[in-house]
Amino acid sequence: MAEMDPISTVLGRLPPEITATDPxxxxxxxxxxxxxxxxxxxxxxxxxxxxxxxxxxxxxxAHGVPLVPQGGNTSYCAAATPSPDGxxxxxxxxxxxxxxxxxxxxxxxxxxxxxxxxxxxxAADAAGLMLPLDLGSRQSCQLGGxxxxxxxGISVLKxxxxxxxxxxxxxxxxxxxxxxxxxPLRKNxxxxxxxxxLLGAEGTLGIITAASLKLARKPAQTVTAFLAVAEIDALTTxxxxxQTLTGENITSFEYVSQHSLSLLLAAQPxxxxxxxxxxxxxxxxxxxxxxxxLALEEAVGTLLEELMGEGLVSxxxxxxxxxxxxQLWYLREHIPExxxxxxxxxxxxxxxxxxxxxxxxxxxSALVDAHGAGGRLSIYGxxxxxxxHFNVVAPVGAEPAVYKPWFEREVSxxxxxLAVAMGGSFGAEYGIGIVKLDLLDRYGDKAKLHMMRALxxxxxxxxxxxxxxxxxx
Amino acid sequence: MAEMDPISTVLGRLPPEITATDPxxxxxxxxxxxxxxxxxxxxxxxxxxxxxxxxxxxxxxAHGVPLVPQGGNTSYCAAATPSPDGxxxxxxxxxxxxxxxxxxxxxxxxxxxxxxxxxxxxAADAAGLMLPLDLGSRQSCQLGGxxxxxxxGISVLKxxxxxxxxxxxxxxxxxxxxxxxxxPLRKNxxxxxxxxxLLGAEGTLGIITAASLKLARKPAQTVTAFLAVAEIDALTTxxxxxQTLTGENITSFEYVSQHSLSLLLAAQPxxxxxxxxxxxxxxxxxxxxxxxxLALEEAVGTLLEELMGEGLVSxxxxxxxxxxxxQLWYLREHIPExxxxxxxxxxxxxxxxxxxxxxxxxxxSALVDAHGAGGRLSIYGxxxxxxxHFNVVAPVGAEPAVYKPWFEREVSxxxxxLAVAMGGSFGAEYGIGIVKLDLLDRYGDKAKLHMMRALxxxxxxxxxxxxxxxxxx
Numbered sequence: 030m031a032e033m034d035p036i037s038t039v040l041g042r043l044p045p046e047i048t049a050t051d052p053x054x055x056x057x058x059x060x061x062x063x064x065x066x067x068x069x070x071x072x073x074x075x076x077x078x079x080x081x082x083x084x085x086x087x088x089x090x091a092h093g094v095p096l097v098p099q100g101g102n103t104s105y106c107a108a109a110t111p112s113p114d115g116x117x118x119x120x121x122x123x124x125x126x127x128x129x130x131x132x133x134x135x136x137x138x139x140x141x142x143x144x145x146x147x148x149x150x151x152a153a154d155a156a157g158l159m160l161p162l163d164l165g166s167r168q169s170c171q172l173g174g175x176x177x178x179x180x181x182g183i184s185v186l187k188x189x190x191x192x193x194x195x196x197x198x199x200x201x202x203x204x205x206x207x208x209x210x211x212x213p214l215r216k217n218x219x220x221x222x223x224x225x226x227l228l229g230a231e232g233t234l235g236i237i238t239a240a241s242l243k244l245a246r247k248p249a250q251t252v253t254a255f256l257a258v259a260e261i262d263a264l265t266t267x268x269x270x271x272q273t274l275t276g277e278n279i280t281s282f283e284y285v286s287q288h289s290l291s292l293l294l295a296a297q298p299x300x301x302x303x304x305x306x307x308x309x310x311x312x313x314x315x316x317x318x319x320x321x322x323l324a325l326e327e328a329v330g331t332l333l334e335e336l337m338g339e340g341l342v343s344x345x346x347x348x349x350x351x352x353x354x355x356q357l358w359y360l361r362e363h364i365p366e367x368x369x370x371x372x373x374x375x376x377x378x379x380x381x382x383x384x385x386x387x388x389x390x391x392x393x394s395a396l397v398d399a400h401g402a403g404g405r406l407s408i409y410g411x412x413x414x415x416x417x418h419f420n421v422v423a424p425v426g427a428e429p430a431v432y433k434p435w436f437e438r439e440v441s442x443x444x445x446x447l448a449v450a451m452g453g454s455f456g457a458e459y460g461i462g463i464v465k466l467d468l469l470d471r472y473g474d475k476a477k478l479h480m481m482r483a484l485x486x487x488x489x490x491x492x493x494x495x496x497x498x499x500x501x502x
Numbered sequence: 503m504a505e506m507d508p509i510s511t512v513l514g515r516l517p518p519e520i521t522a523t524d525p526x527x528x529x530x531x532x533x534x535x536x537x538x539x540x541x542x543x544x545x546x547x548x549x550x551x552x553x554x555x556x557x558x559x560x561x562x563x564a565h566g567v568p569l570v571p572q573g574g575n576t577s578y579c580a581a582a583t584p585s586p587d588g589x590x591x592x593x594x595x596x597x598x599x600x601x602x603x604x605x606x607x608x609x610x611x612x613x614x615x616x617x618x619x620x621x622x623x624x625a626a627d628a629a630g631l632m633l634p635l636d637l638g639s640r641q642s643c644q645l646g647g648x649x650x651x652x653x654x655g656i657s658v659l660k661x662x663x664x665x666x667x668x669x670x671x672x673x674x675x676x677x678x679x680x681x682x683x684x685x686p687l688r689k690n691x692x693x694x695x696x697x698x699x700l701l702g703a704e705g706t707l708g709i710i711t712a713a714s715l716k717l718a719r720k721p722a723q724t725v726t727a728f729l730a731v732a733e734i735d736a737l738t739t740x741x742x743x744x745q746t747l748t749g750e751n752i753t754s755f756e757y758v759s760q761h762s763l764s765l766l767l768a769a770q771p772x773x774x775x776x777x778x779x780x781x782x783x784x785x786x787x788x789x790x791x792x793x794x795x796l797a798l799e800e801a802v803g804t805l806l807e808e809l810m811g812e813g814l815v816s817x818x819x820x821x822x823x824x825x826x827x828x829q830l831w832y833l834r835e836h837i838p839e840x841x842x843x844x845x846x847x848x849x850x851x852x853x854x855x856x857x858x859x860x861x862x863x864x865x866x867s868a869l870v871d872a873h874g875a876g877g878r879l880s881i882y883g884x885x886x887x888x889x890x891h892f893n894v895v896a897p898v899g900a901e902p903a904v905y906k907p908w909f910e911r912e913v914s915x916x917x918x919x920l921a922v923a924m925g926g927s928f929g930a931e932y933g934i935g936i937v938k939l940d941l942l943d944r945y946g947d948k949a950k951l952h953m954m955r956a957l958x959x960x961x962x963x964x965x966x967x968x969x970x971x972x973x974x975x
Contacts, residue, residue, distance in 0.1 A: 134856060214925075221957060222665070
């Protein structure tokens with residue numbers, strides 16, 4: 030009798046309800062969000078419970094079959110796409126989508142990895158609370174992916190990264206063991222905080238199946254402002270003044286360059302410029318408080334008066350919640366679409382100390398002007414955290430498919446060199462996946478890379494968890 | 503020629519200025535803060551730079567000499583005390599005490615491991631900012647120890663644990679390599695966040711030599727209240743209402759039981775009870791904001807009116823900064839001294855979900871009443887984080903040295919069982935050291951213990967970093 034190949038053996042031993050092999054179904058899991066890579070896989074495994082995830086991992090470990098965990102497939106780095114050789118199975122967490130518990134008095138929510146972020150936001154809202162993790166892909170990204178990539182987003186300034194919101198975790202380790210440190214505790218110093226190793230590991234050290242998250246009290250007041258800023262150097266002062274006057278209640282402090290706004294207004298002609306006098310730089314700033322009694326709007330009003338009086342802000346508009354707020358946020362969140370409408374962009378997801386951010390934007394822009402062969406800048410991002418999406422769109426008339434790889438090869442290294450030289454990072458929030466392995470080799474601290482290899486070898490000696498991602502095999 | 507023993511070899515190759523061998527000097531490093539253990543060591547190494555730490559670790563690794571890193575020696579778990587067999591060297595970080603950088607616009611501070619916490623607080627203050635890490639031992643604990651134990655303290659409710667404040671880290675790994683991920687960045691998703699492994703590892707995976715910490719804006723307003731609470735069940739509601747009205751600006755929410763306050767007033771007869779009508783339960787609550795314009799005191803006033811009107815709070819006093827505030831905090835912070843004056847306490851540093859805290863206190867108190875042979879309760883702590891110091895002092899007339907070990911053996915397991923059964927932890931903020939290894943064995947998740955051993959073996963294969971602490975050799 031012919032010996033079965035390991036993948037057939039694994040598939041043969043799993044319940045057929047959780048092994049999708051129809052090529053049309055499988056195809057939906059094989060291409061990453063940004064179309065960097067199309068992989069191959071004979072099946073997608075869609076377990077319905079943590080126990081089924083354990084069964085899958087145990088089988089795959091026994092037979093040396095590598096797994097690629099996938100959530101909402103919104104990675105910007107192809108972190109959840111299988112290799113083209115077909116030697117891996119995709120493990121989708123989408124059916125692990127229960128909200129297990131919501132403890133309002135403890136301000137915590139326990140949910141499974143496959144929950145879509147917006148569903149969790151709604152669950153918190155229904156309990157009179159708020160899940161302070163929020164990103165543009167909220168309608169499609171899933172909790173497990175958000176935690177495995179330590180997602181950032183638009184509320185980091187006040188609430189931190191995804192990692193900062195995790196109280197407890199449940200995960201299946203590469204040998205099939207179940208790690209259960211799911212207790213929603215704010216203080217739990219009992220040995221190494223091993224859950225930290227799974228957060229941000231992009232599925233290479235195990236599979237997150239559930240997590241307990243911090244909730245916050247629901248905002249009773251939201252004040253949103255769109256400000257025109259004449260000089261980019263003013264950003265740092267602006268942020269400091271805004272945080273001070275509002276009592277560190279600035280939830281979002283998002284930069285939008287005139288370049289990006291123009292790109293968007295051109296791509297979507299139905300949109301209107303929110304201000305009468307355009308400027309080179311804009312900030313979308315949002316302040317929130319759960320207090321019904323503190324006079325937040327008055328504080329923001331005082332702030333804007335001062336800033337305009339001093340000439341730091343040249344124009345601005347205030348939205349007190351509601352439709353106007355949605356319109357302002359629409360502008361911020363649809364810049365990526367405007368880039369796509371122009372053939373997409375070369376993205377540099379860079380961070381520097383906040384104090385260095387204006388200088389970084391100025392210097393990096395000069396680099397593109399000098400070496401970018403007419404590439405169009407699109408700069409925006411979470412500058413309150415020192416994180417800027419420094420993107421470059423192909424010149425009008427140029428072929429993006431030719432221009433972008435050229436730019437990445439010839440100019441991007443200068444931008445990354447600059448960020449790192451200014452004390453920053455080549456990767457703020459998107460992660461490594463397969464797309465940034467070379468950058469990690471180039472800029473990563475040597476001892477850190479050594480530790481990463483040691484941790485990977487210790488926890489996944491057979492290299493079956495998302496091999497080839499984050500850390501080289 | 504006789505072969506030298508490894509310790510002599512190591513000592514012989516280090517500069518004599520950094521090797522203290524005078525027994526009177528060495529003796530200062532051999533007993534832990536709570537006098538659980540007195541170890542032995544032929545020398546204390548006191549390097550003056552990270553490079554010297556690297557030299558020491560490289561030498562010790564080569565010769566198999568274990569090191570016990572020590573900061574301010576304030577561990578409650580004997581985590582920094584060498585073993586009694588004299589086979590280890592103590593490595594004090596006290597001379598690595600430079601503040602390397604303070605970037606006000608980036609809200610960050612970079613400092614060396616040996617800096618005393620209060621010195622760093624003063625450095626932040628001098629820059630018009632605040633270091634939001636604060637604990638009772640601020641005058642003696644050092645940064646490296648606070649990070650290696652993921653210290654908690656009195657500002658966790660608003661600012662998080664020590665781990666949450668760390669932006670970057672520098673550490674010497676067990677093979678002498680220097681890990682440099684010290685950049686003060688709020689977003690830096692570039693591979694595994696390896697610094698997390700050193701935070702809270704109590705010196706068993708490497709030696710933290712420096713860190714970059716988040717700073718906060720300095721409070722412009724501080725309102726402190728001492729409240730009498732008739733029913734312990736009201737604590738959760740109280741916290742929710744206080745956080746809501748103040749816009750999550752409650753920095754501290756500290757519980758003090760009448761037992762603990764009485765113990766203190768008896769031990770220090772000069773003190774006065776802060777309220778006219780005593781109650782069974784008190785809360786020391788502090789609200790702070792950096793905003794000069796938001797009406798925080800008014801919000802707290804509204805809160806107290808409402809709470810007293812509804813009978814949730816029976817009495818209270820407000821301090822608006824200054825001397826009266828110091829007096830209130832004195833009461834909270836000197837309870838441990840009052841316990842010492844009564845022969846010390848059996849401490850249970852327990853956490854449960856905040857929602858379960860009142861029930862835990864009630865049930866655990868009943869356990870002590872039923873089984874504790876007259877032991878006196880002293881309950882206080884950071885209940886805003888679900889963390890209570892559930893302590894028991896020997897009965898009047900009993901010999902503490904006899905009573906305490908008896909209680910720990912016969913009654914403490916019931917208290918820990920209860921906390922864990924209520925979804926809590928046997929160790930909230932003190933760590934493991936050597937004192938809680940048995941508890942970790944008993945209550946720790948099996949897969950977590952497996953991961954801990956794997957991580958220790960991977961990063962410190964020769965077991966030279968603080969052996970026998972946190973994870974069994």
